[in-house]
Amino acid sequence: MTPSATSTRVPSKPTGLECRMAVLGADVRLTPHRREVFDVLAASTDHPTAYDILDRVKARSPGISLATVYNCLDHLTSAGLIKQVHLERGQSRYCANLHEHVHFHCETCGKVIDAHPATDFDPAKFWNLPKGTRITRTDLAIHGTCDACAAK
Amino acid sequence: MTPSATSTRVPSKPTGLECRMAVLGADVRLTPHRREVFDVLAASTDHPTAYDILDRVKARSPGISLATVYNCLDHLTSAGLIKQVHLERGQSRYCANLHEHVHFHCETCGKVIDAHPATDFDPAKFWNLPKGTRITRTDLAIHGTCDACAAK
DNA sequence: TTTAGAATTGGAATGATTCTAAAGCAAGTC
DNA sequence: GACTTGCTTTAGAATCATTCCAATTCTAAA
Known part of the structure; x- marks a missing residue:
């Protein structure tokens, strides 16, 4: 694994996610998967579902599991870094627009x-x-x- | 089964449901179960779930099944006689307040x-x-x- | 380097709902 | 009044989205 993929709370290369964490004072361990899930969501304007996000993250991390995507989304949501959207029953959608x-x-x-x-x-x-x-x-x-x- | 429990489109004893159907021009066959499901909902102010409604309807129709409750709720909802409410993911709730x-x-x-x-x-x-x-x-x-x- | 606590995983389990096939009823027809 | 046709109801199976779980791997601090 490359150094840049190591999880950290003090990133060397700040991204939208780190800025957002700083602004919100959110404390989440920033693992590669969580960062990828966030990046995918931040780059989407279509309010993807967990499955959509899994598909998109797989392009970079083929081994990621659905359980991990749900786990990452949960952590990011409870830290207030993203929002969960319920428009109708069925799949939840996610939104990085705060x-x-x-x-x-x-x-x-x-x-x-x-x-x-x-x-x-x-x-x-x-x-x-x-x-x-x-x-x-x-x-x-x-x-x-x-x-x-x-x-x- | 008593005559009053017979399904009909031209009720002899108008109730809230028949008035509502007339006002909305809704066309739903009014079976005993549908009427009971509606009556239970109309008498509730707590936005019950399908299970809650099943419990309450069972007091009058012990044999009713969950599938029938869902079926009745679907028909009443698509006729616009009641509303389905999604506040969060999980169970849907229903509301007779139009x-x-x-x-x-x-x-x-x-x-x-x-x-x-x-x-x-x-x-x-x-x-x-x-x-x-x-x-x-x-x-x-x-x-x-x-x-x-x-x-x- | 050790070690305790997180994160990740695949698969099992859960909960809510929907589907299915069979049986029951109701309204109109002959 | 029996027959037909089509909706209604039912129990149970199937599905879907999600959550749980136990085992493994990783991380950060001591």
Whole structure:
């Protein structure tokens, strides 16, 4: 194994992942597999499933197992470095975009795209929640037909 | 089997379900099991899972199977008479509330409550979606701590 | 260099749901 | 009123996504 593939908490070559860890103060041991899983996800805009990620990581690490992909995704998710997305039942999808955004899901082609806020959004302004309720996060999924499918 | 338990499309005793079918123009054969599944759900405010519904329906129809509950839920859902809710991966939950609302999920006790809009909400005003996108529905899940759990 | 604690692995196990084939019912037809 | 046709219901098998497990390998610190 080459030195650059050794796991470490003090990387010699900072990448997006290390910057993100520094900004978030996340403490995850950075193994080669975790880095690859993150890199694959960061390079994807299609909200891949665990199987999609396995396929893509296999190009670099042919021996990686599905269990390891799930394991890496779990660790990265609980460190807050990536997000798990549930649009419908079935496979979970993953997303490396940590900016505030919501997901648009095309019911025709299945594509998922990120939509960023045009203006500030405070859910407590729109929905009546019992007094004393504390909000930690909101998940908005918008379902419909994407522009490409609507044009057909 | 008593006459009132006979399936029909033209009920003699209208219930919430028949009114709802009439309003929505839904066409579902109303079998005793479907009616029971609907009644159980309509009487529940806790967003039960298929298993929860099975338990409750068994009080009236001890012989009903899980497959039938799933089958009834599918038919009622596709007729638009009830809604399927996915708050996290795992079991789907079901909801007979068809008014515009969002779900608040308490991460401490697991409780799910409906929150109704205080004011009009148009997702297209808040998030930048590509031109030509058509929205059919939006699912907002608000996660946090409910008032009871927050008070502890 | 030793050693304790993680990470990784393949395969088994789990949980939720869906499928399947057989049997039961209901509505309309002769 | 028996027959046909098609939906409904059922138990159990199958599937799918994920999680668990026990064995092995790797890493970091002493």
